[in-house]
Amino acid sequence: MKLCYNQATTLENSNLEKDLDLCEKHGYDYIEIRTMDKLPEYLETKSLDDLANYFQSNRIKPLAMNALVFFNNRNEEDHKKIIDEFKETLENAKKIGAEFIVAVPLVTELKILHKDIKSSSVEVLKELSDLAKPYGIKVAVEFVGHPQCTVNTFGQAYDIVETVDRENVGVVLDCFHFHAMGSDIEDLKKADVSKIFIVHIDDTEDFPIGFLRDEDRVWPGQGVIDLQGILSIVKEKGYSGAVSVELFRPEYYTWEAEEVIKTAKDTTLDVLSKL
Structure with missing residues (x-):
């Protein structure tokens, strides 16, 4: 398995340029680039060509653009914005050599029937798949272990991806999200591993299922x-x-x-070494 760094881990105390240099220094293979804040911040003073040249000149490579958020069950106007954003992200991903675009399901207080969540998700993911295919880029669906996320368990996400049935559409297996809404380990055992595109490693404090939030995450192990x-x-x-x-x-x-980037590496490698 390859070691990757997700920029959320230094969201408030770093930037893309610094993250890249530190991840390169500490031997990471990949980085996930936050497209909603860290990339725009970088582009205020540098260009996509600069970023592409960095990856060509260094060991670390771009794994994913993270993320296209709330892609399903949107109204017509918001759906168009999602598609426009995805098209722009495809161009950026191609430019720098990223393999994946992470897509996050809708989080809402509205009550939406499961069948309508699945129907919308499948329809939109097929559209994203068609757009991504000429670029050779894959769409990685990240379920969110939160009661208000429309897709909040591994089993639900995998069922959607299986129904889409495209080689370039798969799942992000985030360990925190898997735990946070009580995903069934049997669903993981039955899954085709080729549909698992990215694994997110993290850990959490011991709060009850349904009450866990992102800030409760702790170092792996x-x-x-x-x-x-x-x-x-x-x-x-x-x-x-x-x-x-x-x-x-x-x-x-x-x-x-x-210190964060070094500790993230050390704790992750410690967990992986025991597998």
Whole structure:
């Protein structure tokens, strides 16, 4: 498995340029670039050509553009904005060499029937798949372990991806999200590993299912998630892709960025070494 860094982990105490240099220094293979804030910030003073040249000149490579948010169950106007954003992200991903675009389902207080969530998700993902195919880029659906997310378990996300049935549409397996809404480990055991595009590694404090929020994340191996159980399944199935560290811990935002990036690597490798 390859080591990846998700920029959320230094969301408030770093920037893309610094993250790249520190991840390169500490031997990461990949980085997930936040498209909603860190990339626009970078482009205020630099260009996509600068970013592409950085990746061509250094060891670290771009794994994913993260993320296209709230892609399903939108009205006509918002759907058009989603498609326009996706088209722009495809161009940017191609320019710098990113393999994936992460797509996040709608989070809402509205009550939407499961069948309508699935229908919309499948329809939109097929549209995204068609747009992405000429670019050779894949769409990675990240379910969110939150009661108000329309797709909040691994089983639900996998069922949608299986129904879409496209080679360039798969799932992000985030360990925190898997735990946070009580995803069924049996669903993971039955899954085709080729449909798991990215693995996010993280851990969490011991709050009840349904109450966990992003700020409750802690370093891998320092919480209550059964990381060994989850990761050993995907490893045994032959997953050899990226394992990306993604935390949103306010406490860690007070640290120096280099300390965060080094600790993220050390704790992740410690967990992976025990598989």
